[in-house]
Amino acid sequence: MSRFEPNLRIPGPTALPPSVREAGGRQMINHRGPEFAALIGRIQAGMKPYFGTAGDVAILTCAGTGGLEAAVVNTLSPGDRVLGISIGAFGDRFAQIAEAYGARVERMTAEWGWAAAPDEVRERLAAGGGDYRAVLLTHNETSTGVMNPLSQLAAAIRAAAPDALILVDTVSSLGAVPFEMDAWGCDVVVTGSQKAWMAAPGLAMVAASDRGWAAMEAATMPRFYLDLRRHRDLLGKGETPWTPAVAVAFQVDEGLRLMAEETPAGIFARHEICAAATQAGLEALGFRLFADPAHRSRTVTAAWIPEGLDWKAFNGELKRRDLILAGGQGKLAGKVFRVGHLGMVRLDEILAAIGTIEEVLAEQGRLPSAGVGVAAAERAAIGLEQGRQSAGAAAAGAGATAAGGAR
């Protein structure tokens, strides 16, 4: 064991800030008492802006996959025609859930590494006769490091199949990047505590549109534990129908407090910078990134394991230096590795991760030039930061001019 805290760079569970860790060690409280009611009220209120919704957010005790199942079983009926748009392992899983409960799922898959194309989705829905009950979408595909252009996809679906419900997996994106559920017309949106929220796993947060809530009245897939209406009905009392993961709720509450201090704009910029630094650093070290450059994720990066590199041994060396990365999932097992950069992540940790990879490459005689990875990461970050500052200055200047003109 090391004397140092590992650099946990997997796409969740993410590392916890000190005050969030402390919150996880609090003494239990009565989950039917006023203290918990206040807590769940704060989580509700704190979550809504990140969802971009004015509606209710149900707090379920389960993994993100349980949240996806809740989205399906609460709004659909066996036999419903569903378009499952998949760009990776989690898109496949979403479709499998709907199939397990008897939906007629038609798969529309992009080659792994690519995003779904709004035009193709529009065409597919139009060609399909327009009687789809729902479309399943993944915002951020954790297995491939691809972030779908969600607002454009939602617009395409709304145009071609106005009555279809849009169910969205935002497990590994919400809270880290802008999302506007109400404005984009999404119907059920699911996230998980162990991702951008900087808390331990155990809670899934599920929001639904008015149309989503209405669909639940007609949906006949069986459900009990994951019944969202039971959750919504108790939100007013500040309770959950079943005993909630209280310690995780303490942590999410504290995570939201830290996020409010940082502001959403600050959080989103930090994720953009950390993603750019990771991607530039890995590329400078000679790794080929898995995702189409136009749709690289801001929360997780997948890179090909180069030919001839013994990943198990290489990863063992990284671990010995306290850098924890994730392997490939599903058919990408042994082919890619993944770096998580979401939740509690700062540029210095990304530089540390790139630096550690660089050291092991050097040891193996695979490093093109010492310092090339960290320098590229730093350049990418500073470039973004300066671009943001000059854009801010220009906007401020334009504002001043406009204000001056109005005088």
Added chain:
Amino acid sequence: MSRFEPNLRIPGPTALPPSVREAGGRQMINHRGPEFAALIGRIQAGMKPYFGTAGDVAILTCAGTGGLEAAVVNTLSPGDRVLGISIGAFGDRFAQIAEAYGARVERMTAEWGWAAAPDEVRERLAAGGGDYRAVLLTHNETSTGVMNPLSQLAAAIRAAAPDALILVDTVSSLGAVPFEMDAWGCDVVVTGSQKAWMAAPGLAMVAASDRGWAAMEAATMPRFYLDLRRHRDLLGKGETPWTPAVAVAFQVDEGLRLMAEETPAGIFARHEICAAATQAGLEALGFRLFADPAHRSRTVTAAWIPEGLDWKAFNGELKRRDLILAGGQGKLAGKVFRVGHLGMVRLDEILAAIGTIEEVLAEQGRLPSAGVGVAAAERAAIGLEQGRQSAGAAAAGAGATAAGGAR
């Protein structure tokens, strides 16, 4: 807010020992790495003796209710005939879950406050023609403070309906009282982290017999998130199919370590003593207990709210003194209150709770005689302790005699 830690005497979540709290505040780890694999292996091994099973124990991220749903949906098919034996709110819930998934549930209910009678169960099953696919049983009914005679009930079911699966809710009993799943012939047994295990809520542990695992191959109720076979199949790798509630797993692991130090015999004796003290103390204070004296629970006690006592005001005074009790559930709301005595509970905390109740009664001029409650609690505890010691001495004496006779 008080400067003192409250005396959390609800039937879960239970108060956490200091080292368990600390475990809940640990930094996250990779749930697909060796550290987590070792952790889940220890939980597996540590849990089995309390279940009384040599079989696998699945670790699900959900509340106890999710565990009950897993028991149902993994082993049954829509249309299956099921006998739901209910003695309270949680027995009713178990039956509702089976109904929600299309089982034909026949209810057999005892009057609340009473246990199920093995003879009646045997007769009911025999009269029913013996084609029940499953029987749903509650070991400890948290809503009424009644503990069913589980071994006798299981024997009655085995005799009258040898092919019926026995699915058992031990959410609020397992770990606090002896249980022998394999010996008694139970097929699926469910418990939850926030009860006897001294951890926060968020994990349900579900064990199945060989017959239970076999039933899952034929069962057609839809399932995905709660699919027990997906969990079992990954146990060998030390993983769970979906991201687990890692922090709660840290806590359960530490709770099991503390429990091993105390030994099962010590834990069971402590629960018996705390239950007896609670019940004697409340009765001495003039409260009428809700449960049939022959089947009072060793983990939770329900007492009638006396006529003329304004519970809301009374409970407010208890809370002001940092004693947190639970109210009544379902149709018992406003009629009973409940005292939890499971998990991390010691006699001194029970004496403290009885003392606090006594003080508020005194303030309201309702106390028969000062000190009568705590004295009765202490007497009950010491009586049990001395009985245990003299039984131990007698057994040791008999052993010595037998050994002498054998010489």
